[in-house]
Amino acid sequence: MxxxxxxxxxxxxxxxxxxxxxxxxxxxxxxxxxxxxxxxxxxxxxxxxxxxxxxxxxxxxxxxxxxxxxxxxxxxxxxxxxxxxxxxxxxxxxxxxxxxxxxxxxxxxxxxxxxxxxxxxxxxxxxxxxxxxxxxxxxxxxxxxxxxxxxxxxxxxxxxxxxxxxxxxxxxxxxxxxxxxxxxxxxxxxxxxxxxxxxxxxFPNKILNAIAFGTNLLYSVALEQGIVEVLGPRDANSLNEEEYNKSPAYSLLLTVIDVIVSIHKQLEMVTPASLKQYAHFGQNIRAKSFRRFSYDPLENFIRYGSLSAPEYxxxxxxxxxxxxxxxxxxxxxxxxxxxxxxxxxxxxxxxxxxxxxxxxxxxxxxxxxxxxxxxxxxxxxxxx
The missing domain is CATH 3.40.50.1820 (Alpha/Beta hydrolase fold, catalytic domain)
Structure with missing residues (x-):
């Protein structure tokens, strides 16, 4: 039947x-x-x-x-x-x-x-x-x-x-x-x-708390390297490892992405996401708040009418x-x-x-x- x-x-x-x-x-x-x-x-x-x-x-x-x-x-x-x-x-x-x-x-x-x-x-x-x-x-x-x-x-x-x-x-x-x-x-x-x-x-996760302090730097380095997606075709496993030792920030970025990838690959139903999603959560972890995505002060003012990102x-x-x-x-x-x-x-x-x-x-x-x-x-x- x-x-x-x-x-x-x-x-x-x-x-x-x-x-x-x-x-x-x-x-x-x-x-x-x-x-x-x-x-x-x-x-x-x-x-x-x-x-x-x-x-x-x-x-x-x-x-x-x-x-x-x-x-x-x-x-x-x-x-x-x-x-x-x-x-x-x-x-x-x-x-x-x-x-x-x-x-x-x-x-x-x-x-x-x-x-x-x-x-x-x-x-x-x-x-x-x-x-x-x-x-x-x-x-x-x-x-x-x-x-x-x-x-x-x-x-x-x-x-x-x-x-x-x-x-x-x-x-x-x-x-x-x-x-x-x-x-x-x-x-x-x-x-x-x-x-x-x-x-x-x-926020209870000590490792992510530590990483969050460098959110803006890591996200900026990622954009310079064209890294915008997590667990997609261009994830950490496909990055050019010859670039790994070019700068401490880039090396840390690869390590962070590797941590994210390893955590999610333990699950059976993960899909790709944008790195900006993680950056947004990282900013909030660092600021110990729940607020909109923070750009530089000028862009924040243009977008939100204030120099800092407002809270929800x-x-x-x-x-x-x-x-x-x-x-x-x-x-x-x-x-x-x-x-x-x-x-x-x-x-x-x-x-x-x-x-x-x-x-x-x-x-x-x-x-x-x-x-x-x-x-x-x-x-x-x-x-x-």
């Missing part, structure tokens, strides 16, 4: 005209898991083409329409160097996307610019125009990618609101979008942030938020979570009960269903 249904679903995908290999891989994975899925292209206002995935039905179904009672919509946004795969990785009966689909939700999963599923642009080539293509930070992902995707989803589903779930940088993007563009608060019915990174006054004002966020966190997180301290929750009017903090639960466990740990997802489903059902 399962084999027959899977074959039928894959055939339907083929008839729909699959062209991109990465699109086929995601849709094939959901088909093998027994779910019908769709791929949608969202074009941002600055020309990036984002592939967004949708799981509209329960398992083993290819139709489930009820025009009188449309399904509530949930939008899942991944973390830094993640993808939509983050939310189906644990498979049926464990992965959040599948659990939501089974509970009767219309599930959408985003993909940020530069990733394997969104490494496209209407006129920029990410390989030959890399410096321009990868000139973005997480603020661009928030204000353009997440904003465009939310508007697209609401238009397609003909609904006025959706529920938001964001892991790590997916939470960061939520903070940025709803503080800088408060009108999006009315488009989001509720939000669950899984280790959503924002305040960094107590989280008090402007009015969405009903639950901020899930763990005390064993190497990228987010409990004190910073509680500080953010005290500033955001309708936010509450919820600690994961397993003491060894870490930053990546939010999407990788099999016991996330019991520790986290069941709670999210219960809260969403109260607010359908």
């Amino acid at each position: 399962l084999k027959t249904l899977t074959s039928v679903i894959i055939l339907i995908f083929a008839l729909n005209g699959l062209t991109a290999q990465q699109e086929f891989n995601i849709r094939l994975r959901t088909a093998i898991d027994g779910y019908y899925s769709e791929s949608h292209n969202v074009i941002t206002r600055d020309g990036y083409i984002l592939e967004v995935h949708r799981i509209p039905f329960r398992r083993f179904r290819i139709k489930e329409n009820d025009s009188k009672n449309p399904k509530p919509v949930v939008f899942l946004m991944h973390g830094l160097q993640g993808s939509s795969l983050s939310y189906i990785y644990l498979g049926p009966e464990r992965a959040l996307a599948y659990l939501l689909a089974e509970a009767g939700y219309d599930v959408w999963m985003g993909n940020a610019r530069g990733g394997l599923n969104s490494r496209r642009h209407i006129f920029l080539n990410p390989d030959t125009n890399a410096e321009r293509f990868f000139n973005y930070s997480y603020e661009d992902i928030a204000l353009k990618d997440v904003a465009s995707t939310i508007d697209y989803i609401l238009k397609v589903t003909r609904q006025s609101q959706l529920h938001y779930v964001g892991h790590s940088q997916g939470g960061t993007a939520f903070f940025v979008l709803n503080s800088l563009r408060p009108e999006f608060n009315t488009k989001i019915k509720s939000a669950h942030l899984l280790a959503g990174v924002g305040y960094m006054e107590h 004002d989280l008090s402007k966020i009015s969405v009903n938020i639950t901020m899930h966190y763990t005390v064993n997180d190497h990228l987010l301290d409990e004190r910073d979570v509680l500080s953010m929750a005290s500033v955001i009017p309708n936010a509450k903090a919820r600690k994961i009960t397993r003491e060894t639960y870490n930053h990546n466990d939010f999407v990788l740990a099999p016991d996330s269903k019991e520790l986290l997802y069941d709670y999210i489903l219960e809260e969403l059902d109260k607010n359908r």
Whole structure:
């Protein structure tokens, strides 16, 4: 039965005209898991083409329409160097996307610019125009990618609101979008942030704390060397090692990128990202704050009207938020979570009960269903 249904679903995908290999891989994975899925292209206002995935039905179904009672919509946004795969990785009966689909939700999963599923642009080539293509930070992902995707989803589903779930940088993007563009608060019915990174006054990782002091120098050297992407075709493994000893700063840069690459290659679902995303986080770690990307004083004044980059004002966020966190997180301290929750009017903090639960466990740990997802489903059902 399962084999027959899977074959039928894959055939339907083929008839729909699959062209991109990465699109086929995601849709094939959901088909093998027994779910019908769709791929949608969202074009941002600055020309990036984002592939967004949708799981509209329960398992083993290819139709489930009820025009009188449309399904509530949930939008899942991944973390830094993640993808939509983050939310189906644990498979049926464990992965959040599948659990939501089974509970009767219309599930959408985003993909940020530069990733394997969104490494496209209407006129920029990410390989030959890399410096321009990868000139973005997480603020661009928030204000353009997440904003465009939310508007697209609401238009397609003909609904006025959706529920938001964001892991790590997916939470960061939520903070940025709803503080800088408060009108999006009315488009989001509720939000669950899984280790959503924002305040960094107590950033816990000592190694990254040390590296962050040299963020601007390292980023400047990287741009001079044409290094703008992490874990893409031009990552540290493909750099010209003859250049390694030319300067201490360049040597340190290669070491830093090697550290980043080694950390992420331990995961099975990483995609490329811009180095500017890391530089933005690095600036905030160094400044022990949560602020916009800092350029030189003149450019800051032109962009922001002040010589220094302004902080994000989280008090402007009015969405009903639950901020899930763990005390064993190497990228987010409990004190910073509680500080953010005290500033955001309708936010509450919820600690994961397993003491060894870490930053990546939010999407990788099999016991996330019991520790986290069941709670999210219960809260969403109260607010359908």
